[in-house]
Amino acid sequence: MGEAGMGEAGMRGxxxxxxxxxxxxxxxxxxxxxxxxxxDFSLAAGEVLCVIGPNGAGKSTLFNLISGLYRPSSGTVRLAGRDITGWPAHRIAAAGIARTFQSSRLFADLTLIDNVVIGMHCRTRTGVFDALLRPARARAELEAAAARAGDLLRLVSPDLHDRRHSLAGALPQADRRRLEIARALASEPKVILLDEPSSGMDDRDTDALIEDIRLTMTERPGLSYIIIEHDMRLVAALPERVMVIDYGEKIAEGPFAEVRLMPRVQEAYLGRKATHA
Ligand SMILES: Nc1ncnc2c1ncn2[C@@H]1O[C@H](COP(=O)(O)OP(=O)(O)OP(=O)(O)O)[C@@H](O)[C@H]1O
Ligand SMILES: [Mg+2]
Known part of the structure; x- marks a missing residue:
């Protein structure tokens, strides 16, 4: 009985x-x-998939397609069996796909808590009219949201939780990245897309990020990740599976230890480097 009443039969599971x-x-x-x-790719519940490839390969564009920022010219995206191709971004977010961006999109003049609360907007019920007509309910919902935001900050990093009332703009780069992850988690996603989460981080910060991601994986076992990453330490440390994109095409997929040795993958990196040099 406890598990009954989940609704949407046939659309989940x-x-x-x-x-x-x-x-x-x-x-x-x-x-x-x-x-x-x-x-083509697929992702199981609780799985981590890393996307690598040279600059301009199409990695961020792939995220834009999955998250509804761009409409694909062709092809399909399905989430839990449901065809979400061409849905607008807010609907895809509500369906359970959250993301971070390659360049930070935090609200620098808001506190960490408020930045995370904003990430919940697709899950909160109070609209502007409700807030005017039923201020007590709106306040209660906001307080509950702030408490949940605090919990998420603690989950992602106790340091962030200690600084929860500071302004996001005052954070060092590595903490901004973490805050973006907390904000993405706030929408209660099934899948979280991280676009180069370690960019701007030194080795120590990257190690801490790896631990943070591992921790969220333990705390939220069903949550799946797709991570675009340039830092091969993170790629080697985290996922079970890597997908390599070059000139918009998937050229390889598999465990990092195997993929990195493939001639086509090495060519993609070396060839592109040579043209940049
Ligand atoms: N809105 C757009 N209009 C035109 N071209 C675009 C648009 N968005 C992306 N592109 C082009 O698509 C290609 C892939 O870009 P994308 O940003 O996805 O690469 P990337 O793999 O994320 O690269 P990087 O590692 O540098 O972040 C590039 O040639 C880029 O210029
Ligand atoms: Mg990119």
Whole structure:
């Protein structure tokens, strides 16, 4: 009885049948450029997938397609069996996909708590009219949200929790990254997309980030991650599976230890480096 009444029969239960997130033949074209070309992947509940590839390969664009910022030219995205292709970003967020951006999108003039509360907006019920008509309920909801935001900050990093009433703009780069993860978690996602979470971090911060991500994985066992990453230490330390993108195409997939030795992957990195040099 305890597990009954989950509703939406047939739309959930990715653990029972099929992957949590699945992209098939996903492409987007900007004029003459095919930025993402026929990419297929799937992600199980609780899994971490790392996406690597040279600059301009199409990694962030892939996130923009999955999170609804861009509409694919072709292909499909399914979440827990439901076709979410072409849905607007807010609907995809509400369906359970949260993300961080390659360049920080925090509100520098708001406190850490408020930044995290903003991440909950797709889950809170009080709208502007409710707030005017029923201020007591609105205040209660806001207080509950602030308490939950505090818990999330503690989960991601006790340091952040200690500084929860400071302004986000005062944080060092590494803590901003962590705060963005806390904000993404606030929307209660099933899948979280992190776009280069270690950028701007030194080795020590990256190690701490790896531990933070591991901790959230233990605390939220069903949560899945897709992580775009340049720092190979993080790639080697975290995921079970890596997908390599080059010129918009998936050129390899598998355990990092195997993928990194593939000639096509080495060429992608070396070849591109040579043209940049
Ligand atoms: N809105 C857009 N309009 C036109 N071209 C775009 C647009 N968004 C991305 N592109 C192009 O698509 C390609 C892939 O860009 P993308 O930002 O996805 O690469 P990336 O793999 O994330 O690179 P990096 O590692 O540098 O972040 C690039 O050539 C980029 O210029
Ligand atoms: Mg990018």
């Amino acid at each position: 990715p653990g029972l049948s099929g992957p949590l997130l699945e992209a098939r033949n996903l492409s987007i074209r900007f004029g003459g450029l095919v930025a993402v070309s026929r990419v």
